[in-house]
């Protein structure tokens with residue numbers, strides 16, 4: 402019970418924001434229409450049930466006039482039912498896409514806000530496949546919530562309507578058993594109730610392991626797909642290492658788990674279906690067996706009433722055994738809700754991590770330096786990594802950062818960029834300053850070369866002539882004529898070419914602070930030297946901070962700093978300058 406309550410509370414938390422969003426009137430209007438139509442459909446069912454009584458009675462009495470009239474009535478009821486059914490589905494689908502659109506945009510916004518996507522990975526939270534959460538799970542959540550919510554409402558209203566009908570009919574016919582009349586008030590209702598509760602409990606008992614099995618199936622499928630994507634992304638490495646058979650083994654093993662779990666689902670579904678099918682078959686005759694003696698022995702009712710009882714009994718039992726038919730959807734729905742809940746929690750812990758005053762935070766300052774008054778950078782597990790005391794990157798100065806591999810140079814850059822929260826202390830960044838980080842492998846979005854070079858800017862904001870000029874300057878004249886070409890540039894260009902492209906990006910964006918994290922390490926030394934000279938010539942006012950291991954870099958920087966071991970951590974110190982620029 403507590404489980405159901407907490408699932409419902411979670412559903413409310415995930416679902417309700419849409420209905421108070423900027424799209425609330427469309428959402429509420431469509432939901433209202435879907436619910437109203439569902440209620441009208443139940444009303445129509447009640448009218449059809451009463452019509453059935455009159456129609457079969459007319460058949461039994463060979464009453465031609467009533468037969469003709471009731472045929473017309475049926476045509477009217479059937480038309481209403483078809484029109485309502487069509488619009489219910491249409492409006493339901495319309496609501497689904499609007500709701501899904503809103504939720505997807507909300508999640509995209511939160512996920513991509515202020516490096517949350519990166520911090521979520523760092524925190525290693527439950528939301529391991531954000532792609533699955535935002536595509537499959539949002540879609541499932543919306544459709545299942547509507548199906549279950551509207552289905553439940555329909556079940557309750559159907560139940561109430563047909564209980565009243567059955568109750569009335571119970572009074573009209575005796576319950577004849579072994580020659581005596583055992584009638585008691587509403588006995589048809591009680592019979593339907595006992596029958597449905599029996600069915601629901603047995604179904605719950607047989608089907609409950611499916612909840613876990615379904616959850617595991619989705620997890621294992623996602624795991625298999627993720628491993629396939631990794632092979633695709635690293636296909637060159639795998640081909641070079643001849644790793645195909647190792648990958649094949651690994652993938653087969655993952656798929657084997659999908660298959661194994663599927664066998665579990667099959668066997669459990671077989672048992673569940675055997676029961677639900679038998680139950681459905683028994684339901685066809687059960688009410689007739691109950692009311693049969695009154696029809697055949699005491700002859701106290703007509704065929705129309707018997708048929709009406711059969712249908713009303715079926716409706717009550719359908720409504721009561723809502724859980725019987727919706728069992729699988731409910732199980733999948735709970736799994737979807739749990740995954741979306743994990744995703745939302747993961748986003749909010751990433752936001753909390755960034756906002757936590759006890760973690761590293763950047764604050765705007767009036768000076769021109771990036772100042773690190775007192776900073777301790779830690780690993781996600783809390784172990785200290787780098788400590789910095791009273792340090793600043795001075796405007797226009799070019800600084801080289803060195804230190805052993807794994808000392809924390811890149812992590813220090815991440816902290817300055819404001820995306821590494823682990824640790825404590827403030828980083829003061831000049832108000833409205835523009836910072837650019839260039840890593841060893843720049844990210845180049847799939848699309849036109851023009852888009853890739855100016856990223857994260859918009860192609861329209863950068864004149865093609867200027868982009869060509871910059872590409873030629875960084876030593877990529879052969880690309881200057883291919884700006885409109887669309888490709889997967891990270892796969893197509895050599896690492897050295899990608900690094901040249903990264904420098905071209907910096908020249909276009911002219912940041913005030915440029916951080917180069919081994920951003921030219923794949924180039925030969927003369928090419929690297931030429932690029933550094935280009936940066937000095939084209940970006941004379943930019944503060945450049947480079948991480949590099951080559952001593953030849955020294956000549957292009959005015960200041961050297963190093964990460965040196967200081968007990969358990971590394972400390973940032975001014976190093977001896979080897980050569981003047």
Ligand SMILES: Nc1ncnc2c1ncn2[C@@H]1O[C@H](COP(=O)(O)OP(=O)(O)OP(=O)(O)O)[C@@H](O)[C@H]1O
Pocket residue numbers: 523780781786804805806807808809810811812813
């Ligand atoms: N996301 C992470 N989770 C856990 N540990 C991390 C993470 N990122 C980095 N580290 C650890 O932090 C330490 C510093 O890594 P970092 O990449 O900053 O070193 P570096 O000085 O730039 O090394 P290199 O010169 O080899 O590039 C390493 O021990 C690394 O394993």
